Every structure is written in C-alpha cells, then in structure tokens.
Amino acid sequence: MKTGMAKIKPIGYAAEILGYREKTIKIRKPTRLTRLLKFPEKVETQRLIILINDAPATLDSIVTDKDEIRIMQMLGGG
Amino acid sequence: MYGWNGKILRVDLTNKKHTVQTYDAGFATTYIGGRGFATKILWEELPKGTDPLGPENKLVIAAGPLTGLPGPSLGKLVIAAKSPLTGGYGDGNIGTIAAVQMRRAGIDAVVIEGKAEKPVYLYVENEQGYLLSADGIWGETTFETEKRLKEAHGKDVGVLTIGPSGENMVKYATVISQEGRAGGRPGMGAVMGSKKLKAVVFKGTKDIPLADAEGYKRLVNEAYEDIKSRDYYGFWIRQGTMATIEWCNENSVLPTYNFREGVFELHRLIDGYALEAMKVKRRGCPYCNMMCGNVVLDSEGRESELDYENVAMLGSNIGLGHLGKVSVLNRMADELGIDTISLGSCIGFAMEATEKGLIKDGIEWGDYEKAKTLTQDIAYRRGELGSLLAEGVKAASQKIGGDSHRWAMHVKGLEISAYDCHMVPGMALTFATSSIGAHHKEAWVIAWEIKTDRAGYTEAKVDKVIEFQRIRGGMFESLVTCRLPWIELGFELEWYPRLLKAASGMEVSLDYMLYTLADRIYALIRAFWVREYAQNWSRQMDYPPARWFEEPITKGPYKGAVLDKTKFDTLLDMYYSKRGWDNRGIPTKTTLEKLGLTEVAQQLSQYVTLTP
Numbered sequence: 001m002k003t004g005m006a007k008i009k010p011i012g013y014a015a016e017i018l019g020y021r022e023k024t025i026k027i028r029k030p031t032r033l034t035r036l037l038k039f040p041e042k043v044e045t046q047r048l049i050i051l052i053n054d055a056p057a058t059l060d061s062i063v064t065d066k067d068e069i070r071i072m073q074m075l076g077g078g
Numbered sequence: 079m080y081g082w083n084g085k086i087l088r089v090d091l092t093n094k095k096h097t098v099q100t101y102d103a104g105f106a107t108t109y110i111g112g113r114g115f116a117t118k119i120l121w122e123e124l125p126k127g128t129d130p131l132g133p134e135n136k137l138v139i140a141a142g143p144l145t146g147l148p149g150p151s152l153g154k155l156v157i158a159a160k161s162p163l164t165g166g167y168g169d170g171n172i173g174t175i176a177a178v179q180m181r182r183a184g185i186d187a188v189v190i191e192g193k194a195e196k197p198v199y200l201y202v203e204n205e206q207g208y209l210l211s212a213d214g215i216w217g218e219t220t221f222e223t224e225k226r227l228k229e230a231h232g233k234d235v236g237v238l239t240i241g242p243s244g245e246n247m248v249k250y251a252t253v254i255s256q257e258g259r260a261g262g263r264p265g266m267g268a269v270m271g272s273k274k275l276k277a278v279v280f281k282g283t284k285d286i287p288l289a290d291a292e293g294y295k296r297l298v299n300e301a302y303e304d305i306k307s308r309d310y311y312g313f314w315i316r317q318g319t320m321a322t323i324e325w326c327n328e329n330s331v332l333p334t335y336n337f338r339e340g341v342f343e344l345h346r347l348i349d350g351y352a353l354e355a356m357k358v359k360r361r362g363c364p365y366c367n368m369m370c371g372n373v374v375l376d377s378e379g380r381e382s383e384l385d386y387e388n389v390a391m392l393g394s395n396i397g398l399g400h401l402g403k404v405s406v407l408n409r410m411a412d413e414l415g416i417d418t419i420s421l422g423s424c425i426g427f428a429m430e431a432t433e434k435g436l437i438k439d440g441i442e443w444g445d446y447e448k449a450k451t452l453t454q455d456i457a458y459r460r461g462e463l464g465s466l467l468a469e470g471v472k473a474a475s476q477k478i479g480g481d482s483h484r485w486a487m488h489v490k491g492l493e494i495s496a497y498d499c500h501m502v503p504g505m506a507l508t509f510a511t512s513s514i515g516a517h518h519k520e521a522w523v524i525a526w527e528i529k530t531d532r533a534g535y536t537e538a539k540v541d542k543v544i545e546f547q548r549i550r551g552g553m554f555e556s557l558v559t560c561r562l563p564w565i566e567l568g569f570e571l572e573w574y575p576r577l578l579k580a581a582s583g584m585e586v587s588l589d590y591m592l593y594t595l596a597d598r599i600y601a602l603i604r605a606f607w608v609r610e611y612a613q614n615w616s617r618q619m620d621y622p623p624a625r626w627f628e629e630p631i632t633k634g635p636y637k638g639a640v641l642d643k644t645k646f647d648t649l650l651d652m653y654y655s656k657r658g659w660d661n662r663g664i665p666t667k668t669t670l671e672k673l674g675l676t677e678v679a680q681q682l683s684q685y686v687t688l689t690p
Contacts, residue, residue: 011328012321012350013313042309047568049529054635056529072328073310074529076565077522078319078386078496 552596
C-alpha cells in the first residue's frame with residue numbers, strides 16, 4: 001500500500017496543547033483523526049474547530065495521505 | 079425591590095436641576111436594565127428629528143440588576159443616545175468601576191439632558207447630583223482628567239470622561255474610563271461634548287439590596303470556580319482577545335489595507351505572541367477573573383491597553399506591522415477619546431484615497447508618523463484632512479466623491495469592526511443588521527461559520543445570527559454583563575437567571591430574556607431607526623459595503639472570494655421574516671403588538687405604512 005503524508009497545522013491554543021505548530025505524519029491507510037491527535041484529558045474538544053482540506057471535520061473524520069488538517073479554538077471574537 | 083435600586087437620576091444641564099425618578103418591578107422586569115432601559119427611554123423621550131448634538135438629545139448611562147455585585151464580569155454599564163455619527167440609535171458598553179459606584183450610589187441609571195452654559199462635570203454621590211465646574215480639566219486628555227478628578231474626589235471614585243475629541247464633537251468620540259476602558263462607538267463622547275459635560279464621577283456607599291445574600295455569595299463562588307476550571311482559561315489569561323489576530327489571519331478575515339484583504343504579511347509582528355513579549359500587566363472590569371485588557375509599554379515607553387479590535391484596525395488595516403507603534407496609536411486614541419475601530423477605518427480610508435489620488439498630500443499605507451499626526455488632527459479637527467475624517471468614513475466619502483463610497487467601510491454610518499467578510503456571509507449579515515450600525519458585539523458568527531459551512535448562504539446562518547443577537551445584543555446588553563465568559567470559555571447561559579434570582583428574588587427565565595426581552599429590544603431599536611429615517615428608510619440601510627460584493631480578495635487561500643449579492647439578499651429576506659419584519663426591514667404591526675409595543679406601532683405608523 002502506498003504511504004503518504006498528512007500535514008497537521010494547529011494554531012494558537014491548539015498548537016500549545018498539541019505541542020507543535022506543524023507536523024507531517026505518515027498515513028499508511030485511511031485513519032480516524034482521533035488516532036493522530038492526542039489531547040490532554042482536560043481539553044474540551046467540542047470547542048475546537050477541525051478542518052480537513054478546509055472542509056469542516058471532526059475527530060472521527062477519516063484522514064488520508066496528502067490531507068491537510070487545521071485545528072483551532074472556537075473563538076468568540078473581540 | 080431587590081437587585082434593582084429602582085431609581086434613575088435625572089439631570090438637566092440647562093436648568094442645573096436634578097431629580098430622582100423611581101420605577102417599579104414591572105418596568106424592571108420588562109426592560110431589565112442597560113440597553114433595555116436606554117432603548118425604552120430614548121424611544122419615548124426623543125422626538126423624531128432630535129439633533130444628536132443639540133441640548134434635547136439625552137444621554138443615558140444605565141446599569142443592570144447584577145451590576146456592582148461580585149460575580150463574573152458584571153462590572154459594566156451602557157452609554158446610549160441618539161448617535162451623531164449615524165442619526166440612529168447609538169450605544170456602547172464599558173467595563174469600569176464607575177458602574178459599581180453608580181449602583182452603590184443607589185441608582186441604576188442616569189439620564190442627562192440639556193446643555194451647560196460652561197463646561198461642567200457631574201459628581202454623583204448617593205443619589206445626589208452636583209454640577210461642578212470643569213475649569214482646569216476641559217481640554218485635557220482622558221487620562222489626565224481622570225487623574226485630577228480622583229485627586230479631587232478620592233482614588234476609589236468611578237470616572238467616565240471624554241477627551242479633546244469629544245469636546246470637539248468628533249462623530250466617533252467615545253467615553254473613556256480607567257485609561258483604556260472605552261465605550262460608545264457611535265459618538266457618545268461627542269454627545270457629552272455637545273452638552274459641555276466633561277465627565278461623570280460616581281461615588282457610592284450604599285449596599286445593593288439582595289434577596290438572598292448568602293445564596294448569591296455561594297453561587298458567585300461556584301461561578302468563579304467554573305470559569306477558572308475551563309481548559310482555555312490559561313491561554314486566555316496570556317493572550318486574551320489578541321489570540322484572534324493569528325486566528326483571523328489564518329482564516330482570511332483579518333482586515334487588511336482598508337478591508338481589501340483578509341491576510342496581512344506582517345501579522346506575526348502584531349499577534350498574541352508579540353503581545354506576550356511586550357506585556358507588563360493586565361487590566362479589566364471590576365469583579366472579573368478573566369481580565370481581557372493586556373497592557374504593554376508602547377514605542378514611546380507609555381502604557382497602552384490592547385485588545386484585538388484596536389490592534390487589527392490600527393495595525394493590519396492601515397498596513398502597520400509593528401506592535402509598539404500600533405500601541406502608541408491605540409494609547410493616543412484612548413487619551414484623546416476616539417474610537418479605535420472607527421479611527422483605524424478612517425485612517426485606512428484616507429490611505430486608500432491617497433493611493434487613488436482622491437486626496438492630495440494625504441497619507442501612505444503604514445506611515446506611522448503621519449498616522450500619529452492625523453490622529454491628533456482628527457481629535458482637534460485640525461486641517462482639511464483631520465476635519466474631513468472627524469465626520470467618519472461615510473461623510474468623508476460623500477465629500478471626496480469618486481468611487482470612494484464603494485470602499486468606505488461602514489453600515490448605517492458606523493465603521494465596520496475588525497473582520498473582513500469577503501468569505502463569511504453570516505458575519506456580513508451580522509454587521510448589516512447590528513442595532514447600532516456595523517459592530518460585532520451583538521453577534522460574532524465567524525467561528526461557527528468556519529466550523530459548519532463557511533461559504534453557505536443558509537437558513538441555519540440566519541438562525542445563528544439571530545440566536546447570538548438575542549444572547550449578546552439582548553440579554554447581555556440588558557443585564558450589562560460581559561459576553562466573554564460564555565463565548566470564549568463556555569460558561570453556560572443558565573448561570574445568569576440563577577444569579578438574577580438570587581439577587582432579585584425574581585424568576586426571570588432564560589427564555590424570557592432571549593425570546594421576549596431581546597426581541598422587544600431589537601424591534602424597538604429598529605423602530606427608532608425607522609422613525610428617524612422614515613421615508614428615506616429602505617433595506618439598502620442593511621447592506622454591507624460594495625467592496626465585499628465587487629472586489630475579490632487577491633491573497634491567501636480564499637483568493638478570488640466575494641460575497642454574492644443575490645444570495646445575500648436571500649439571507650436578508652430570511653432574517654426579516656424570522657424577526658417578523660417586512661421586506662423593508664420594518665417590524666410588522668403584528669410583531670410590535672405581540673412584543674407589547676402597540677403604542678410604538680401607532681406612533682411609527684405616522685411616518686411609514688406598517689405592514690399588518
């Protein structure tokens with residue numbers, strides 16, 4: 001099976017809790033996002049926005065190679 | 079009555095008189111406080127056509143039934159009047175110890191009318207008002223004025239003051255407190271200036287009557303703990319609203335070069351991490367345990383209180399990528415008493431007009447030194463450009479002509495706050511339908527749009543805008559509590575009726591505040607606008623600027639994006655329908671009657687034909 005790379009780009013608070021601002025991960029087969037992201041228990045993940053290739057996604061979404069995943073806090077505006 | 083003091087101080091500057099008006103529980107629960115009180119008073123007491131800068135305009139300073147009590151972010155008040163910038167209803171909220179002191183002075187609101195013969199300030203102590211000479215402080219900055227008034231009346235008093243821009247009736251002059259707390263974007267400072275009222279000082283020593291003091295105390299302690307337990311709390315304490323710079327740039331909504339673009343090449347130099355490197359302390363509203371005011375030392379070594387809106391508008395929107403310099407402009411605006419959002423919009427407008435040759439000897443993008451000079455010129459209405467921009471971008475575009483009305487970034491005359499909407503139609507609808515002109519405080523739906531269906535023009539978006547308006551623009555603005563615990567940290571709305579019950583003893587349900595109170599306020603504010611504009615009112619008043627429909631953004635992942643006019647019209651139709659307004663955006667007779675506004679319908683029908 002072809003091995004591809006997915007890119008994960010958390011910003012702001014999401015980058016702080018994941019510990020990186022950009023990371024590429026080998027994807028051997030379609031994988032649930034939740035297997036790729038390890039959040040501390042305290043994090044209210046429902047208050048995060050997750051986008052895969054700019055489309056709304058969830059931690060249960062499937063990631064394949066070449067996908068770009070962006071993660072950010074659900075901010076409330078100034 | 080518990081919770082509410084049940085008293086409003088009435089001050090007549092012309093006749094140098096004051097009276098204390100009492101109100102009953104019926105009025106209290108019908109309008110709650112803050113914006114609710116202000117809306118009711120201004121609708122009933124300002125005849126159509128009132129000159130916003132004339133003595134007959136009334137300035138309402140109103141708190142809510144929780145104001146002045148311990149509790150999460152409860153130390154706020156609303157300042158409202160007919161706006162000299164928009165000609166419609168205007169208000170703003172401000173978090174300040176003045177709110178606490180006003181309530182401890184035994185009153186829930188002050189209504190000021192008339193015009194003083196010579197500059198004065200109003201000193202309020204325990205239900206009594208005293209008009210004192212403003213000799214020696216008229217002409218001073220807001221910082222210096224507050225300092226001197228505290229020297230005169232004690233360091234614990236609460237002060238609301240205007241700066242030179244308010245005195246000179248700059249149309250977007252604000253009211254300032256505590257060196258950086260600002261409120262009243264649509265020219266509430268100019269209204270004070272027109273009345274020759276330099277400041278209002280509050281001192282109170284009374285207890286606010288509580289129905290269940292012990293229960294309230296227990297509840298508040300739980301509420302504070304709830305907020306501190308939220309996972310985002312630590313990051314919020316570090317960056318506050320300044321985290322929004324990076325977030326907005328990442329999502330192509332950061333206002334850049336007068337809202338031409340949504341990304342700024344120098345955003346890293348003005349973002350929350352740049353803030354953290356410069357931060358010296360935090361400030362905020364009384365009783366807040368998640369203070370949002372981040373204070374830095376600016377490029378001139380002075381303290382400047384930053385948040386997202388002022389940094390975006392005085393940074394990326396004018397092409398200035400240097401947080402120390404942005405902080406100088408922000409601090410100058412606070413000292414002079416100018417709204418930072420409108421100032422950033424006006425400077426950005428002038429930069430674009432210069433680029434396009436509509437203004438000679440104007441100002442180039444990112445020109446910090448000229449921006450400083452221009453800020454002073456606006457505040458003092460000096461020179462051709464300063465005088466032009468002191469009127470706001472709408473009036474400025476009408477004067478300089480060309481195609482500038484297409485990129486004068488306002489709705490109803492109020493400059494748009496710091497979110498580019500080329501690619502977020504729901505937020506464009508928010509700006510279009512905001513009660514005071516283009517402002518974000520009532521509904522901020524960008525995150526929700528991105529999380530669900532960013533490009534869509536859907537009924538769900540209309541529902542979300544109205545839901546947020548009910549919560550933020552209706553309930554929070556009437557209780558006069560801060561939206562940030564709820565929207566940023568997830569502090570549940572159910573806390574508020576519980577707090578209100580413990581304070582007042584009254585069962586005021588969440589449903590009542592969201593679906594009756596809030597809708598009544600929105601209908602009444604809309605009626606105020608329609609009464610003023612009458613035959614000149616149309617749905618065109620609810621359109622965002624042409625730029626977002628006509629000029630695609632040229633940078634970032636959403637290059638090429640513009641709003642679709644036809645689809646936006648569909649959104650607007652859905653919005654009107656759900657609010658019970660007709661296709662002109664005017665509440666129907668049935669809607670007004672359903673909300674208990676039968677007399678409003680009768681009066682409004684003198685000026686426009688109401689749809690049954």
